[in-house]
Amino acid sequence: MILDRLIAQSQAQAADAVGAPPPALSRRQFVTLTVGGAVGLAFMPLATPSVRAQNAPTVPPGQKPTEAPGAFVSIARDGSTTVLCNRMDMGQGIETALAMICAEELDADWSRVVTGFGNQRGNYVDPFMGMHLTGGSNSVKNSYLQYRELGARTRAMLLSAAARQWNVPVASLTAANGVVSAGGRSAGYGELFDAAMKEPIPEAVTLKDPATFRLIGKPTGLKPSAAKSNGEQRYGMDVSLPGMKTALILRPPVFGGKVASVDAAQALRLPGVEAVYTVPLDRGGQGVAVVASAYWPARQGREALKVQWDLAGVEKADTGELVQRYRALARSGGTLAPQQHFRADVSAAAAAPRKISAEFVFPYLNHAQMEPLACTVDLTAERCTMHYASQMPGVDAATVAAFLGMKPEQVDIVVQMAGGGFGRRATPTAEFPREAAAVAQAMMRAGKPAPVKVVWSREDDMRSGYYRPLTVHRAEIGFDDSGRVLGWDHRIVSQSIVSGSPFEAFLVQQGVDGTTTEGMREPYDIPMRLAVHHPKVNVPVLWWRAVGSTHTAYVMETLIDEIAVATKQDPVAYRLRLMGDSPKAARHRAALQLAVDQSGYGRKALPAGAAWGVAVHESFESVVAYVVEARMQGRGAQARPVLVNVTAGVHCNFCVNPRTVEAQVQGSVVMALGTTMAGERITLKDGVVEQSNYHQFAVPRMADAPRVAVHIVPSNDPPKGMGEPGLPPLAPAFANAVARLTGQRHRELPFGASSPA
């Protein structure tokens, strides 16, 4: 939702940040890009252009990525069809979804389709955003029409080529399952592809009637499902180049700390350790890189380093103190959120017959994706080629180029499959590829250039920052006995995620970061006043799956529930009443009703010691409602509530791949459940992050996972993304069930945490 605000303004900015926008491309350039963009895949050599092709009119300026089929689709002679994805895939299944969309209009043989990734170049930018970005659950939303057009254009070009070869009218041809036919003749797409790429690219194409879809909308397994089950799938961590070294960086204990002195003598004596360099790090800090023949020698070498740190003038954050400071800030002042619906007159709350005053604390969170960060850099004087999973290769390439003193076009990013991401691989500062480039640069300056894979150990990944921000909310709500809200005065205290980054211009309005406030109030028409404090703290923060909604949904949906309970109303009925018949709440009503109907809520009696919980929330333009069942487990002092059953009602408009939407919701439930579980939080003491690995940052395991049933509201409206929207409403739904079981309203996550008052 927030990222959509970028749409109109982002083209120019992206051109500055990313280099040249997608230029007007000739057909020959399409073929060149096909080759250049297809890393690691076999492609036909560039054919000599035919006379006709040379004489063909050039493509008009303003060419959109949708109109460059050759950059995305290639078909080998044997019919094997590669569709390149203009995103990073971190498990959300977008490489399969975009391939389905393209293959549908292409009438490809789905069994012959393979997927791959594009790179940082102009072709692979988001057609709306003007930059290569995987985030904001916008991949299907923004590239649905793009990939349909790509498929349709490629199909049209294949038909044109066949018509020319057979000297028959295009109208006499049919295409199905990767074969063009006319009368008794037929040819596989692979036989026609080279010729097809020399055909003019049709400006306008007719897209299919969705009623005839064979692929889109059908539950479809991930293309790499088998490779991800038998160990064949490669990730950034698995990249291997000839002569490659492995490096680990010893980082300062406090963000921004510098190296005072290094004694590397012992490290350099270890077998396999080749060199030690002091390198510039994020936030003006310095680290010590150990370059070795492989990971283990690098690790041993790092442990043998003796480093003195210079922490003078470096702010040492302490989460206990921060919470106290944030709580004080939440009581007054702040910057009023710019949107009109956050500037209501809330004075009636003072005299309201009923009041709720509530303060919430949400901790810093580590993404803790299974694959720690890794970035392989192949640096020469002329080029920097980087192999890793990047959610923003354009931003990364520009940042790395500036750091190395190169032009953006001298940096290539070969996007890899990501072992999870959740936002961690999209830093506006491009901090981790830049740190990797710094190691390669140090090696080159020392006269020992070689490709180098910089690996973050789990401890590095967990301690080197970029967390979901620590956030405090305070709400003062006045309502009447019927549950009518008379005034809702609200403050949020949270570091701005995008302040100081290239995104600030779009996402910060009148001093308020939209990623902090997203998810507040909607879809309830209640008089709300919302002010925000954005303290500056020496802890790097970042989007974390579902971003602001990870806390705003919790606050909104637990407080709405509390008002319902206080006024003795059914929480579903109360929500529906608040939504009224407002059109903006139509999808919320449909999702909630579906979850209610499928769960048996209100009709089915739960066993003793069990309770329902409900929540509904829109994020990134999709709505998810949960009806959950929680039960007490254990006896006496050991008794604790557990989440047993979850029924999801999902409204993502037209659903491209129900199989992955189901997976995304199931996975979001587990990830959100983790935010409620003791042990999932990042704390700092004296500037030092206290958690270093999964034994201290506990994430859900098999036995914690509830049963999740996912139901999707049928819709023919333009599809929206589902990578994130399943997450926000789960924790509040569970919390609402827990409140019914225990009478306790959890105001702090994870449940049971108690930060200083």
Add this chain to the structure above:
Amino acid sequence: MTALTLNGKPVTVTADPTTPLLWALRDDLGLTGTKFGCGMAQCGACTVHVNGQAVRSCVTPLASVAGARVVTIEAIDQDRVGRAVEAAWVRHDVAQCGYCQSGQVMSATALLQRNRKPTDAQIDAAMAGNICRCGTYQRVRAAIRDASASLA
């Protein structure tokens, strides 16, 4: 120099014998299907079989597997149970990012090799050491039950 039987074939590894088996597999033997997740036996992404037992290779020194039979994800399909588990993983589309799934498959195979009909509680216990941050647990459980049925 450490000699062992890897995926049915004799191999010798020159890496320092204190090197964890994980890094010998990945960096010395080029078998990258076994994943690095935590380095301290917390996440299970590095699970391999040593003499038929599921172990965390990130904390298993190379020296300790001298003369042992080591099986990794790359060869688990040579075993009937491993083959059934991989097939069930695909039928259920378990993987999201997939990074942990080598370890999940190895743990599930070890479970079904010794117990063809595990209860849900036994599945939870056997898989407790394998983290999936994408949260594929529901499909993992379903795939294990399905593999179990297919082996009956």
